[in-house]
Amino acid sequence: MDVTAPRVSERRVHVVPLGHERDRIVTPLREHRADIVYLLADTPNREADRGVVDLDVDFDDPAATRVDPDGLTDYQREAWETVAGFAEVRVLPVELADVYDVLGVTTTVAAHHGAGGDDRAAGARDRTSGTGDRLFANVSTGPRVAAVGVAMACMIVGARPYSVEPETHRHDVREEPLTTGVERTVDLPLYPMDAPTRDQVAILGRLYDRAAQDRTTDKWNLIEWARERDLAFLREAGESRTAKYRALETRVLDPLRERGYVELEPVGRSDTVHLTGIGRRVFFAFQHKLDA
Template sequence: MDVTAPRVSERRVHIVPLGHERDRIVEPLRRHRADVVYLLADAPDRPGERGAVDFDVDFDDPGATRVDPNALTDYQRDAWETLDEFAEVRALPVELADVYDVLGVTTTVAARHGAGDGSGSGRGGHTTVHDSDRNGHGGNRTGRDRLFANVSTGPRVAAVGVAMACMIVGARPYSVEPETHHHDVREEPLTAGVERTVDLPLYPMDAPTHDQVAVLGRLYERSNEDRTTDKWNLIEWARGRELAFLKEAGESRTAKYRALETRVLDPLRDRGYVELEPVGRSDTVHLTGIGRRVFFAFQHKLDE
């Protein structure tokens, strides 16, 4: 999770399924000082279209939100009440066993906070905000939020829906490992029986291109040798390997720089895979930790 201190105008906004958990819901939000928490409460028979969210209700009135506290367990109510002591809590009715409902509600909340509209960086869920106040009255607020989502606290289908929504809109998912379990999973299975199977939606994800993976690999090699790499070094290296982005660039030095930036470095930087450090008249290109893992995941493209 991104734990850097927010700017004055930023808020930390979290989306959290209210599953059969207490500590894994509350403690990460307390430790990382959440400002706004959307609790996704299970409501299999809720009215309205799947994925729809009513932002105009009074979130301080559970009756208005259509989330019935009496239908919750004691520890779920305790989690809600504890969160309300340090964060603004907005309970939303969601059918947690319906991946499309979870996906739709999460992306709708993200859109409310500006995620995926091109205003955020796509890294760490930075978003421009068009939000309502605590009592649900509509209105715009100038500022930026950071959007996060807990994938640990609901059923597996809900975790998939939340995680997919994060990938689609550029929010930051996080997982919370429990300190203890109530029974030893080495001795007993976690569940028993099968009620049904559920087909999950398929969404195409943008994988890095062959050239982008090749550049990530070059940066990985150079970092292992403790050597810096600038843009011209990458261009010279790419020319020796006849990478496609240079073949279409033309012969001028300016055209080669532009091709490297637009076809390779800009997409990698936008996704957080590389960072650029100005040094003199050039930029040193650094591989990030995420970029290293992405290279490992997609290095098979270099054999295609």
């Protein structure tokens, strides 16, 4: 883990799935002097869209966060209470079995704190902080799907993931934690990952809204909608209709189609643009970009 001292105005922010663990949650946070800790509490079938985070709630009130402490094990509540003794704890409801929910929540937290390359450059910041903070994420404390979501989010935003190896293992998580003690903390490698641009996320959002209204969307509809919102890809496209189509295709639709986020259906002389299932989930994961 990166243990270099943060700047005076920079805080150490950790994202940690609240899985069937205690020591692997608490020990690294205490040892590395976490300032703010986001505990991701498993909330299957939560009401909010995937990746959506309400960061304006009263985190001292579990009811406001929609996290039920009675649904946690004794040792999970103990981990929560212990961390709250030395850091500010913010518990978030997340469906830990949904990689896109975990991914979206983690990238939204990163954007909120101005942590990571693109979000920091965009000027995203915590309202209580004058600058971007340093973000870390524990990939050891939740189910494997959650670990993948957290790790992907770190790759996207340039945060630091870390893995915590236990000293011993337990097996009946209904009675006691899966593991005890900490042998060591290991840095994980960082790989660059291309996240969709703000314009691409906006177009995915437009397609999602239209689909929710059971309405079809062609390319010209997207161009007109993007022009009204002054999306970047049209600003230097010129005034000709052909140039606008070309800008939409090369800078937005072609990359989205290559990644499987949208599909085009020829209808007469035009194309109807459809949002795929994975495109819908990607929109939820990255919709925080629209608020930057």
